[in-house]
Amino acid sequence: MEISRGSLPGGQPDADHATTGFESEHHALPGFEAVARLATHALDVPLVALLLGDGSAFWYATPGLQDALPLDDALLAACRGIARHGVAETVCDAREDARFLPAGANPAHATVGFFACEPVFGLDGQRLGALFVFDRRPRLALASAAQAALRDAAALAGTGAALRSYLSRIDPSTRLPHRGAFFADLGAQLAHGSGTAWLATIETAPVARFNAFVRAMGHAYADALVRATAERVQAWTTPGMQLYMVAPTRLAVLLPSAHGAPAPVQLDALVAALREPVDCLGVALSLQPGVGLLEVEAHELRGGDPLRRAMNASWIAMGTPSGWAVYNRSDDERQRQEFFLVTELAAALSDGTELELHYQPRVELESNRCVALEALARWRHPTLGPVSPSTFVPLAEQAGLIRTLTDWVFDHGLAQLAAWQREGIDVRLSLNVSSIDLDSALASRLAAAAVRHGVPLNRLELEFTEGTAIYHNELTRSTLVALREAGVGIAIDDFGIGYSNLDALRHMPASSLKIDQSLVRGLGTRRHDAAIVRAMVALGHELGFRVVMEGVETAGVLAAVRDMECDEVQGYHIAMPMRGAEIADWLRQQAIHDEASC
Numbered sequence: 001m002e003i004s005r006g007s008l009p010g011g012q013p014d015a016d017h018a019t020t021g022f023e024s025e026h027h028a029l030p031g032f033e034a035v036a037r038l039a040t041h042a043l044d045v046p047l048v049a050l051l052l053g054d055g056s057a058f059w060y061a062t063p064g065l066q067d068a069l070p071l072d073d074a075l076l077a078a079c080r081g082i083a084r085h086g087v088a089e090t091v092c093d094a095r096e097d098a099r100f101l102p103a104g105a106n107p108a109h110a111t112v113g114f115f116a117c118e119p120v121f122g123l124d125g126q127r128l129g130a131l132f133v134f135d136r137r138p139r140l141a142l143a144s145a146a147q148a149a150l151r152d153a154a155a156l157a158g159t160g161a162a163l164r165s166y167l168s169r170i171d172p173s174t175r176l177p178h179r180g181a182f183f184a185d186l187g188a189q190l191a192h193g194s195g196t197a198w199l200a201t202i203e204t205a206p207v208a209r210f211n212a213f214v215r216a217m218g219h220a221y222a223d224a225l226v227r228a229t230a231e232r233v234q235a236w237t238t239p240g241m242q243l244y245m246v247a248p249t250r251l252a253v254l255l256p257s258a259h260g261a262p263a264p265v266q267l268d269a270l271v272a273a274l275r276e277p278v279d280c281l282g283v284a285l286s287l288q289p290g291v292g293l294l295e296v297e298a299h300e301l302r303g304g305d306p307l308r309r310a311m312n313a314s315w316i317a318m319g320t321p322s323g324w325a326v327y328n329r330s331d332d333e334r335q336r337q338e339f340f341l342v343t344e345l346a347a348a349l350s351d352g353t354e355l356e357l358h359y360q361p362r363v364e365l366e367s368n369r370c371v372a373l374e375a376l377a378r379w380r381h382p383t384l385g386p387v388s389p390s391t392f393v394p395l396a397e398q399a400g401l402i403r404t405l406t407d408w409v410f411d412h413g414l415a416q417l418a419a420w421q422r423e424g425i426d427v428r429l430s431l432n433v434s435s436i437d438l439d440s441a442l443a444s445r446l447a448a449a450a451v452r453h454g455v456p457l458n459r460l461e462l463e464f465t466e467g468t469a470i471y472h473n474e475l476t477r478s479t480l481v482a483l484r485e486a487g488v489g490i491a492i493d494d495f496g497i498g499y500s501n502l503d504a505l506r507h508m509p510a511s512s513l514k515i516d517q518s519l520v521r522g523l524g525t526r527r528h529d530a531a532i533v534r535a536m537v538a539l540g541h542e543l544g545f546r547v548v549m550e551g552v553e554t555a556g557v558l559a560a561v562r563d564m565e566c567d568e569v570q571g572y573h574i575a576m577p578m579r580g581a582e583i584a585d586w587l588r589q590q591a592i593h594d595e596a597s598c
Contacts, residue, residue, distance in 0.1 A: 029058050031160040035153050036060030042149035043116075043142075045133040047071060050120065050157050051083045052129035069136055075100065075112065082117055083130035090116040090147075093138035113138040116147075118154035123162045131157050171245035173223045174230050182244040182252055182307065189257055190298035198261050201310040202251040202274070203290040203318055204229050210249045217283065222248075225280045229287070236270045246307060250314070261326075267291060271323035290318030294327040342399040344381060345392055349404050355379050357412050358577035361586070362430070362548060362570045365562060370587060372428040372461065374570065375413040376577050377405065393434070402434045410449040414460075416580040418453040423584060430461040430491060438464065440475060443482045461489030461512065477509070484509045491548070495536065506543055513540040517551020517571065523560040530560065537564050 029050070036048040040062045047069045049059040057079075059071045078099045082089065094100050095110040114135040120128045131154040142150075169181035177185070189197050204210060204226060214222045226249065233251055234243050240256035255262075262270075274289035292313025296306040312332045317325035348354040355377060362372040379387045396402045409431055417429045433442070450457050462483065480490055491512035492505075515536050522529035533549075540547040549561045552571030561569055575586060 029056075029157075029160050030163045032058050032157065033060055035156045035160065038156075039131075039133060039150065039153040042153070043133050043146045045114075045135045047134040048153075049076075049079060049132045049134070050129060051076075051079050051132070052120070052161060053083075053127070069111065069134055072111075074102075075134075079117075079130070079132055082132075086119050086127050086130070088116075088118050088151075090142050092141060095138060111136070116142055116150060118150045120154045120158045120161065122158055128158055128161050130154075174227050174245045176230060176243055176245040176251075178244065179246040179307070182246055182254065185242060185254060186296065186306070187301060189254070190296070190301060192298070194298050195257060196298070197257055197296050198255040198259065199294055199296060199306065199310055200253045200255075200262065201246070201292045201294075201307070201314040202229070202233055202253070202270075203292075203311075203314045204249045204251070205287045205289070206318060207249060209288065213285075217281075221281055221283070225278060228278050228280050229274065229289075232273045232276075233270070236266075236273060247311075250311065252307065252310070261293060261295065267293070267324040268322070275323065288318055289323060290314040290316070290320075291324035292317055292327060293324065338395055341387065341392060342395050342401070345379070345396060345405075346399075346401060348379060348381075349401065349408055352408075354381060355408065356579070357409065357416065358579060359416075359583055360570060360577040361575045361583075362568045363574050364568050365566065368590075370427060370590065371568065372430050373583065374430040374463070374577075375409060375416075375432070377409055377432075378577075397434055397436055402436045406433060406437050407445060407449075410446060411452070414449050414453040414455050417455050417459065419580070420583065421455065421459075425584060425587060428459050428461055428489065429455075430463055430489075432463045432493070435464070438476045438479060440479060442479055443486065443488075446483070446488065447486065456487070458487030460487075461491055463491040463493040463514065465492075465494050477507075480509045484511070492545075494550075495540075510545060512548055512568075513543075513545040514548040514550055514570075515540075515566075520549050520551040520557060520561070520571070521553060523557050534564050537566050541565075 032050060036050075036058075037060065039048045040046065040060065046062045047059065049057065049071055051057050057071075057076060061069070061071075081099065091097055092114055094112045094115050095107040097112070100112040100115075101107065101110050112134055114137060115132060117130045117132045119130050122128050131150070133150060169177045169184075171178040186197060186199070205213070210222065213225060226245075230243065230245065230251055233253065237243060237253060240259060242254045244252045244254065246252045271289060271291055274287060274291075277284045277286045292310045292315070294306060294310040294313060300306055309327050309332060312335060313325045313327040316328075316331055317323055357375045358378050359373040359375055361370040362374060363369065364371045377389055377393070379389075379392055381387050393402070393405070396405045413429055413431055417427075420427065437445075446460070446462070447457065450460065484490055489512060490508075490510040491514050492508065492510050493514045494516040495513050513536070515533055519529050519533050519536075523533060537547050546567040548568040548570060549564075549566050550570050552558050552561060552569045553573050555573065557571075558569065558573055578586060
């Protein structure tokens with residue numbers, strides 16, 4: 001059997017195969033070939049065609065004929081005109097029928113000698129199109145048995161068309177209407193261009209967690225889990241509500257037009273049902289669902305995407321205690337802005353002109369000498385202006401750009417360190433590293449950058465947050481050990497604001513402990529902060545770490561820090577972050593100030 005898509009079978013059929021096909025990109029019609037084959041035998045015709053009201057056309061040519069009848073453009077156009085009338089018709093001698101014969105043409109050259117058609121109806125009685133049979137030879141009449149066979153074939157074709165319509169709306173895994181059906185039904189509900197509709201979207205679980213289900217248990221388990229979730233949502237719905245499967249991990253409920261927004265107590269009940277452990281294929285687990293609610297106005301369907309906005313609300317809801325949220329435009333704009341920033345950051349990393357490094361000195365208290373400089377990434381967007389690292393670094397982590405950003409920092413920071421060394425400036429360079437970077441390739445990435453720029457690894461230090469450093473596994477520990485053995489310093493940053501695991505801390509191959517600035521800033525005014533910081537300093541020294549105080553922003557804080565016997569200080573009172581070209585002048589000014597003090 002030869003299948004043709006998007007073209008007409010204008011040539012001769014193969015002697016051993018039937019020619020079947022369908023026009024345009026519509027889905028194939030279930031059972032059409034079997035129906036057409038029965039019709040060709042019952043009516044002894046070489047060609048059967050089915051035209052549906054949605055514009056799709058299907059045909060079947062009897063195999064083995066030497067003088068096949070093609071369904072060419074002219075014949076197809078004639079069929080479309082006849083089908084629009086919606087009535088049964090038989091033309092026993094069509095050789096002079098103007099619908100099939102161009103004006104002025106010789107009837108002896110007519111392609112069609114006989115044709116008959118029968119309307120095709122759906123299961124609900126709606127007319128869907130027409131079924132045609134053709135022959136090159138005219139006939140005297142169409143026997144009653146043949147007419148009955150044609151009607152039966154049309155009825156079977158209508159059943160196939162209804163099944164095709166069903167399949168085009170249904171998600172095969174859950175047997176629920178899919179996203180295309182959702183938009184079709186929403187458009188039908190707001191067809192008059194006025195009024196509103198409420199819809200709810202349900203996130204089964206965060207995508208990363210759902211993918212973990214698939215990796216651990218397989219796709220069959222994940223499909224069963226979604227079906228179990230859909231059953232719970234279905235049990236929650238009331239008559240008139242329609243449930244849809246709109247994404248692999250996402251469901252949607254369309255409420256009838258007369259139905260207002262679900263009451264908070266109803267949404268609480270839905271979330272409670274979804275949070276109950278699901279026993280799926282013998283494995284029980286708890287989900288982290290999110291339910292988003294959106295009111296859609298008719299005019300928003302023109303060029304808008306209500307499903308996306310409802311999904312925004314359900315995604316936010318996953319992180320809330322209630323588990324449900326009503327769409328909020330400001331939240332949506334924030335997420336769209338974040339997406340915009342991610343794409344702009346990717347361009348900035350590629351271009352390299354908007355990003356730069358600033359450097360903040362770390363001063364040793366005992367000698368009052370700058371012993372290290374922390375490299376801090378800065379981004380000046382051409383239209384938005386400065387973008388805070390607290391904004392773009394987490395976005396880089398979420399978007400998979402953090403390794404690229406870290407490599408950029410390595411390359412530019414080490415190039416600057418090499419330039420300082422050529423000027424005779426002897427300092428260590430401290431570089432911030434994300435938890436995502438902490439893998440077996442990190443040491444080689446840093447070593448390659450050091451070789452490129454000709455700087456020794458013992459002049460470098462990597463800073464990890466407390467959470468990254470403390471909650472490590474054997475892989476991350478081996479990576480840190482390799483870095484320390486190569487001479488790279490390891491600093492535990494923002495210490496004191498996480499959940500410190502002291503047992504892990506004593507096994508950490510770190511060299512420095514940086515106490516978080518939120519604790520240091522309160523030393524001059526909050527007695528408890530002073531007690532906590534003093535204990536941290538003592539702990540750090542007992543474990544063999546150099547202790548660095550971040551956030552030294554006033555003379556009073558600096559005085560308090562001196563009494564605690566920490567090793568280094570960093571903060572705005574010591575120096576603001578500055579460009580690499582400004583460091584040499586700052587160091588000279590510090591040296592002059594120190595000499596004057598002596």
